[in-house]
Each structure stands twice: as C-alpha cells, then as structure tokens.
Amino acid sequence: MLIDNLIPYILLCLVLVISPGPNTFLIFSTASSAGKNDALLKILGLVIATYCHGFLSLFGISLIVLKSPILFNTIKILGALYLFYLGAKFIWQAWFFSKKAPTIAKVKKLSVIKNFSAGFITQILNPKVSTFYIAAFPQFINFNSPHYYLSGTILISIHVLTIAIWFTVMTFFVHKFTLNKGSGNLSRVTIAISGILLVYFAILLGLQPLPSIQS
Template structure:
C-alpha cells in the first residue's frame, strides 16, 4: 500500500508541468525525438544523482542550512532565466533541410544532456522531495539498499516515461516550426516560460 502511495506521488510529480517538462517540450519540438531523448536521459541522471545525495545524508545537510539551500535555489533560478533569454533571442531562421523537409540542425547532444542535467540537479524542490519524502517510505526493518533502489528507480522511470511522452507530443509540432514566424513565437513563448520559472524560483521566500 505504501508503495502504491509513493507511485501515485511520483506520477503526479513527474507529469506536472515544470522546468524539466518545458525543456523537454522545447527540445522535442525543435530537434525531434532522437536528440531530445538525450536531454531526457540527462534529467533522469540528475534525479538519480539527487537520490544518491539524499541516501548519503547530504540532502538533509542542504536543507538544514538555509543559506546553502537559498544559494542552490538562486543558481537554479538564474540558470532558468539564462535558458529563457537564450531561447527568446534564438534566431528564427531556416536551417538545412532533410529530404522530408524537416530541419536536420541539432545542437551537440552533450549540450542537451548538460542543460537538462543542470535544470534537474539545481531544482531545490527535487532536493526537498528526496530528502523529506524518501524516509517516510523506507522501513528500517527491511534491507535499506533494496528499498532505496526501488524508490529511486520508480521515480526515475516515471520521470523518463512522462518526459518522453511530452517529447513525442512536441515533436509533432516540428514541421510547423519550419515557418519562421511560428518559430519566432515558439522561441518567445518558451523563453518567457523559462524566465517566469526562474524569477519565481529566485524570488521565492521558501527556505
């Protein structure tokens, strides 16, 4: 029963719109499923990293020191603002076309991975999620390592599945983005969303 509750929380948390979701939507719409998949993997690796940090007890230390938690929050917020400004200022020009008429321009996959990883790893809510939620679903009378692997694997799997669903849906927009005016508006909307997330995170009064 406890696991089903945890699974429900994971589904709601990973399906809800947030920076990782909108980054996946942007990547899927602009670069297609293949390249966007790299970004999704970057986010999942970030989640597993945070889970490991939580298991090592470092997450509790971060939450115990408000100044450190605030610093992470500000860094994460500024990075989202940076991504938003970069998206807003992206040139809405046509790139080289594939035989099907779709753009074959894609950024380096390592860049997509690092962007998604940093968005995930700098999310203070994710740190709080792992630090505050995990202990509530771990039975000290049972093998800790197995329980930790199960919970972390469940959250990572949910994150991967929902982010890929958003990527697949967004990739359907790719043909329309070959039109310069539509691409310009897409860049502005996604850029505005990221700036909004960043400003909200930086100005948040949460500890």
C-alpha cells in the same frame, strides 16, 4: 514487506512529473525545434540527475544542504541564474529565427554533451525535485529495515522510470505534431513561450525561502 505504500508513491511520482515545471518546457521546446534526438539526450540528463537527487537524499546529504543557509542560497541562486539563462536563450532564439530562419530545420543543434548537460543541470537544480526528496521521499522508507538502501533504490528507479516514459512520450508526440503541421512559426511560438516560462520559474526559484525542517 520491502516497500510499503507503493501505490500512493507511484501516484505521487506521476503528479510530480506531470505537473508543469522547468523540465516540461525544456523538453517541449527542444522536441518542437531541435528535434527528438536532442530532446532524448536532455531526458537522459534528467534521469541521471534524478538518481543523484535520490541517492543524496538516501544518504542524508540533502538534509545537510537545508541546514546550511549559505549552501542552500548558493545552490538556489545558481539554479535561478541557469533557468534565467535558458529562458533568455530561448526568447533570443525565437526572435532571431523569426527574422532569419523560416523553418525548423535551421534551428542550431547542440552537441551530445551540451544537450545532456542542459537536462542534467536543469534537474539537479530543480527545487521541486529537491523538495520531493527531502520532504516526501523519506516517508516511504523504513530506515530501521536492513534493506532500506535496496528499497530506496527501487523507489528512486520508479520515479526515474516515470520521468523517462512521460518525457519520451511527450517528445515523440510534440515532434510528430510539429512535423505534421510543418510550420516554423509554431516552433518559434513554442520556443518563445517556453523561454518566458523558464524566466518565470527562475524568478520563483530566486525568491524561494529556506524551507523549515524539523531538527
């Protein structure tokens, strides 16, 4: 059989994607303030970064990172600083627009590249995803099989599809809800809460120890 334990893997992907993390608040805040197009570009960044995580794990490169404390800590610090930057930026926007802009429409939109990059960097530096592909993902692959690259690619694509569907549905739901409410205050509160939670995740990431691995 090409893939064993497919149902448990799909359920694990659902739990991983649905559980709140940096991506959740990034997309939620974007959809409720800048709009669905900006959020969809960030989702594309999440998708591409997830494929990167998956193939790094499939080819054993992620394990190399775990075996190098210097490399691990460098990536960890960069990730924490980026999440802190995003959080601080959202908090600043919430404060600024609460004073200067009464409506959602006046929230400054980012370029295509900046939106994509925000999603990509948030996901590529996401410790939850890194841990998944280092600790859980290999358990679903038979590395003795001649088709393990194919089965690994299929499993990665299942995870990516779960991400794309979940965050796209979230984007349209949040955007529609915000438009129906027609309240700039709602968007600003969402941005502020998202910013605070991103700063919280940045602190958690900065304090994360090097995971122990089996030699």
